[in-house]
Amino acid sequence: MIEPKHGRKLNVHLSKATDLHGHFGPFLTLGLRMGLLGLRELATRKGDPGLQVTVSLEYALPFSCMLDGIQSSTRCTVGNKRLRWKESKEFGAVFLNQNSGREVEVKINPNVVQELRLKLANTKPKDETVRQIALEIWGRSEKELFSVSTR
DSSP states (O other): OOOGGGOHHHHHHHHHHHHHHSSOOHHHHHHHHHHHHHHHHHTOOTTOTTEEEEEEEOSSTTTTHHHHHHHHHHOOOTTTTOEEEEEOSSOEEEEEETTTOOEEEEEEOHHHHHHHHHHHTTOOTTOHHHHHHHHHHHHSOHHHHEEEEEO
């Protein structure tokens, strides 16, 4: 799925998220990375029953693809009532560990969203261009993509 330099473990994450979602794209990738970052910052694990995530986004394609990335990385789902979303012009997620009461907010830097809007304007979900943009997003640093705050 991705270049060997990224390693087998990352390939597994991307493969599972892509299988769940149906195709590989940049907002799926952002959601996956946000989920992994939220887990790390809260020092918890995928599937922790005390984890709850609320995602802020424009609920339209391709932005809503973030939900599947977060779902894949955290196992918080709409069905288990641990994944919620709210309509917003800002893109991000609040990760809450109900056991410890700790909360982490991960926001996508607005310039990244604007850049992706422009790059994806005339593409279809399964275009090779979309895959290349997603790989480029996967390779960027967390600091370039996100701001993180503990609440």
